[in-house]
Amino acid sequence: MDEARWIGTTLAAARPQALAALLRYFRDLDLAEEAFQEACLRALRTWPQNGPPRDAAAWLAFVGRNVALDTVRRRAKQTELPPEEALSDTGDAEAEIAERLDGADYRDDVLRLLFICCHPDLPTTQQIALALRIVSGLSVRQIARAFLVTEAAMEQRITRAKARIGKADVPFEPPGPVERAERLGVVAAMVYLVFNEGYSAAGDTSAAREPLCEEAIRLARLLLRLFPAEPEVMGLAALMLLQHARAGARFDADGATILLDRQDRALWNRPMIAEGLALLDKAMRHRRPGPYQVQAAIAALHARAPAAEDTDWAQIELLYGTLEIMQPSPVVTLNRAVAVAKLRGPEAALALVEPLGDKLAGYFHYHGLRGALLMQLGRTREAREGFMTAIGLATTAAEAAHIRTHLDGLSQG
């Protein structure tokens, strides 16, 4: 890695912390972003000569703040601040702000920066786009590519979202414990949305969207470093790592979905699985279960099975049962039915699936699973109808292709 590249990575890594500190200082997102940009330009100019500072985030926050203040003061015809080259990076002034960056303020700063992207008035796609732009610092072009829209459309979406949160009242006082926990929950949900936006991509677009999964994992690690003892944050990070570990095995060469039991497990990312299992292990010690931990535990059972036949479906059924109590949803019941089918056969599973018909009539996976169960029971005509409905509801070519292989199987059988 050459020097310019290394500086680029360092600036990207320091962005959430530095920008969050600047936002607290200026209480204005545009001004904070401008100050951060300015600080980055100075870093590119001075770091190659002076060497990188020990704490890049503190340096950027400090220089960014001074540059912006400088502009304000110059306008007011006051004395200029000394140029940042004259400031030692171990100087008292920086030590002071570095200390503040390390403290509890800094934790709440980053949480606030993430939280403003989760404004309830914003549709989820705008929340995701905003978080990627503001917190992760992805370019509009990168985000547009991930969302498969034009750069102009994405630019407009982000501008609109920013205008909305600009009008919103973001509290700058440090939050109390209850408020902090609430914010953390909202932010965790947004991070998982970012992940799913990448994870639910079809085979032909998965490469373009994979950065969203990686970005979500990075944000979860950031949250974990700020809130190291929160079991649900560990659960969220574990869940995403365990799911993303399968990325290399989820699609065939033509971009069609490969289901879990057909995936080549040698292609799963082992270090990612190890990290996910370690985090889940840590989370469970707290004995404060939550939906992310339960979902991570289910993903862990798949990850631990050396082959699909070794999967502990009994445990998976129990965990989906737990999730049904925590977060009742017909989709969770549908997932439990998959485990039931493996454990007690298609008839028992179908009994669980049929009553969901009203709520899931427009849901691709409902018709796909129902069709597969009917097919196993030899009810070919009904199975075909189910598969046809599923194809009509498929949102990606990969999904449709997958159902078509079932239909082909029916015609041959």
Added chain:
Amino acid sequence: MFYALLCYHQEDVVCAWTKEEDDAVMRKLAVVQERLAREGRLGPVARLLPTTAATTLRKDQDPPLVLDGPFAETKEQLLGFYLLDCENLEEALGIARELGAANPGGSYEIRPVGLFVDGGARP
């Protein structure tokens, strides 16, 4: 003399590397490691998972306290280590420089090893 080479780096920077950048660094490191292994100078090598996966047992109270996260909040984190068989510090520093050229940024702490037990367990 056995030396431990403790690898410190800013974790958020390393985690921000793309897979390609990470792979490229690991490939360059592997070249040095393979040569050291041929020369019989390479002991165990470990890359540690992120500090977010760490747990700390504080023994300064009874019963000891289990805390989530690494032992100390530092600007650079312990991300891995090598054990090396070297004649002297100069030789250990030479290897550290070579590894450093393959993996820029961060610091290596070179610490002579007092006791080494090869328990035989392998991951």
